[in-house]
Amino acid sequence: MVLTLPIRAVAAATPRAVIVRLDLGGRDFPFRAGQAVLVGRAGRPERRPFSLATAAREVAARGEIELLVGLEASGEPPDSMGGLEPGSELVVDGPHGTFVFPDAPAERRFLFVAGGTGIAPLRAMIHEALARPGTASVAVVYSARTPTEFAYGAELRALAAAGRLTLWQTVTREVAAHWDGAQGRIALHHLRAMVTDPATLCFVCGPHALVVATAALLDQIGVAPERIKLEDWGG
Numbered sequence: 001m002v003l004t005l006p007i008r009a010v011a012a013a014t015p016r017a018v019i020v021r022l023d024l025g026g027r028d029f030p031f032r033a034g035q036a037v038l039v040g041r042a043g044r045p046e047r048r049p050f051s052l053a054t055a056a057r058e059v060a061a062r063g064e065i066e067l068l069v070g071l072e073a074s075g076e077p078p079d080s081m082g083g084l085e086p087g088s089e090l091v092v093d094g095p096h097g098t099f100v101f102p103d104a105p106a107e108r109r110f111l112f113v114a115g116g117t118g119i120a121p122l123r124a125m126i127h128e129a130l131a132r133p134g135t136a137s138v139a140v141v142y143s144a145r146t147p148t149e150f151a152y153g154a155e156l157r158a159l160a161a162a163g164r165l166t167l168w169q170t171v172t173r174e175v176a177a178h179w180d181g182a183q184g185r186i187a188l189h190h191l192r193a194m195v196t197d198p199a200t201l202c203f204v205c206g207p208h209a210l211v212v213a214t215a216a217l218l219d220q221i222g223v224a225p226e227r228i229k230l231e232d233w234g235g
Contacts, residue, residue: 002093003027004042007086008064013151014144017117018077019053020067020084022092029065031056033101033124034203034231037094039067039081046080047093051121051205053152055128065092068120068151099205099231101125107201107227108136111194113186113214115143115206119151121231122205126156130164138165139194143186143210145173166194186210188217198222205231 005022013019033055038047050067052059059065069084071077077084099121110129112122119142129138140160144150150169160167168190171183195202195218202223204214211230218228 001029002091003029004089004091005065006089007084009086010084013068014149016149017068017070017151018084019151020069020081020090021064022067022090024059024063024065026063029059029095031059031095032103033128034099034121035095035097036121037065037067037092038096039093040091041080041082042089042091044080047091048078048080049096051097051124052095053120053123055124055131057131058127068117070117099203099229101128101203102201105132105201107199108134109139109195109197109200110135110137111139111141111191111200111202113141113143113191113202113204113206113210115210116145116149117151118206118210118231120205122203123152123155125203126159126165130159137196140165140167141186141190141194142167142169143172143206144169145171147171168194186214186217188220191217192221195221195223198224199227201227201229203229203231208232 008021008023011019036049036051039050040047053068054066114122129135156167159165204211211232215228
């Protein structure tokens with residue numbers, strides 16, 4: 001479907017990304033967690049893909065869809081989206097994509113590995129997994145360049161503190177004085193600690209190098225290829 005939707009709100013997510021909420025105006029918008037939409041400024045032909053960062057039940061409850069939009073090096077939104085002022089309109093085409101959380105997974109344990117803004121589709125999947133009564137465990141491994149670039153980091157830490165998921169974060173570049181968490185790239189022992197059962201359904205989204213490396217590591221710890229779902233994304 002193709003909809004023209006007004007921007008309800010824009011909020012900072014990280015120094016390099018913003019959360020954009022689009023008002024559905026009472027319309028239904030069925031989709032599966034992990035899918036994306038093509039988005040562009042009304043009146044312009046260019047469309048860029050963005051993953052839906054919320055689960056379907058949350059979209060229905062709030063009447064809005066949420067996108068995590070990376071900023072250009074200049075700090076401005078992508079030109080195809082305009083200035084992202086509340087009230088301005090964006091054309092949304094979708095949903096699209098097969099990188100999705102299954103409707104009835106046989107697995108009861110789930111691992112989500114994100115790099116940078118690759119957390120967007122995984123956030124929708126995480127909430128979907130947490131809402132399933134048969135879910136036994138949810139683990140999240142999240143890599144970002146700096147401590148300030150964990151989009152939805154506070155939310156994930158709150159879920160971890162409440163015992164709803166296991167979270168491991170690592171910073172790969174600059175480290176601020178206040179950061180006392182892990183540093184460096186995701187390694188074999190990190191994933192081995194998170195995957196206690198090879199019958200774990202794993203989703204990986206992020207830069208190409210992270211996706212390829214993580215898939216190889218999961219293979220080393222015995223996760224079958226059909227249980228490793230991959231999606232390349234921006235950093």
